[in-house]
Amino acid sequence: MSDPRSGGRGPVPDPQAGGRRLRVGVLGCAGIAERRMLPSMAYQPLVEIAAVASRDGARAEAFAARFGGEPVTGYDRLLEREDVDAVYLPLPPELHVEWTIRALEAGKHVLCEKPFATGRAEAAEAVAAARERRLLLMESFMFLHHPQHAEVARLLADGVIGELRLFHGYFGIPRAGTEADAAPRYASTLPEVAAYPLRAARLFLGDGLRVCGAELRRTERDARPIAGSALLVSSRGVPAHLVFGVDHSYRSGYAMWGSEGHLRLDRAYSTPDEHAPVVRIERQDGVEEVPLPCERQFTRIAGEFARTILDGGDFERHGEDILRQAELVDAVDRAAAAARS
Structure with missing residues (x-):
């Protein structure tokens, strides 16, 4: 990782x-x-x-x-x-x-x-x-600069949920107005929304992720993409299921399923400065919530x-990071195009 x-x-x-x-x-x-x-x-x-x-x-x-x-x-x-x-x-x-x-x-x-x-x-x-x-x-x-993710990394390294079996990342935002009004916004907004769970998957699973499949849901009116999902697999065989869209109720976070438990962090990407994060850990012996301090990630x-x-x-x-992110986006786009053809 x-x-x-x-x-x-x-x-x-x-x-x-x-x-x-x-x-x-x-x-x-x-x-x-x-x-x-x-x-x-x-x-x-x-x-x-x-x-x-x-x-x-x-x-x-x-x-x-x-x-x-x-x-x-x-x-x-x-x-x-x-x-x-x-x-x-x-x-x-x-x-x-x-x-x-x-x-x-x-x-x-x-x-x-x-x-x-x-x-x-x-x-x-x-x-x-x-x-x-x-x-x-x-x-x-x-x-990436909010300390909450370092705490999640520490918990995973300490084996709090055992061996990692699945990463699930999600980011969705509501539609602005009617579909006709919002359609011009979709083309530029969806890649931005999708970028977050993709980058989070790289953060916790490392580079070398292989894209196994992807799909995009499009508007009926002009076929603009408004939502999508992708399935990736890490070099160690851990799958990542990513979901994103601009036609959803707001949701921003990730969850990890391990051999001995489940971990979830909400408001993980667009975290407000005044938000006090909580890492929720579920195991067979009960549920634990780990409170974390507020932080200014933009600052x-x-x-x-x-x-x-x-x-x-x-x-x-930083240049290498840009290239690796772009390579992964390309791979998801190719998989989505193959699924549609």
Whole structure:
């Protein structure tokens, strides 16, 4: 099993900040930036919001008034700024690779929202650009930086449910409006939703997962994908059953079935800052609930991004992680296409 304990080093505030700060430009005023990342950066002493860009100047000004930094009209103008060391990129997924490469060519490190790319070929182009320029390219899987997953890893290592027999990951969100109203949103949202259980499977089962099958449910009106599932098997023969969709009641988490018990963690991906996680363990001798403290996972990933740059950390592992995730997404897409043909 891969070790999730390396993510999100250090408490917030960071006692070792020592006045060092990474000057970050925000490339796009998306909802995830407004709701979670930018408010969270305010708690991260290693980060300074230097500029906020939007194609709509008024929107950039509104964001800058709330979160700090200089408002900038147009993404290219932000990339020209010498007071920006790195960019946070929350644009729609179809724009991720294009603007990541532009940012890298401008000499900026990049923290990009997930899913980073539509497939490995696109991901490889961007990773190669980052390597060539010796810049950090990091995919914003913020949930990896919440300590709750390290606690789950510890419980598994301690044999609390015996030998692992099955990983089950799930993430679903409600439809926005009628199917006709929401249809344009499906194509970009579903890959983002699916990315979470896929990344969680890699976290606990390691890389080298083999996709045995996958399916996508589509709208009747225009055949847009709205839900799906996949069956994978780890190199040690442990299966992973993943379910995801944008036509569901909200559910976000994973469960693991072992030879001696069952473990479940809910609110595992989009964990609110004020949420106190609970790991539920069921065994033949009873049920145990392990309470865990609240944590700011967006603040922690911002700190990990800044610290890696400021300390000259391991850029390479983040590029490899992007490639492995993209490879797995490709494999699921191929399996779903084969099932439909």
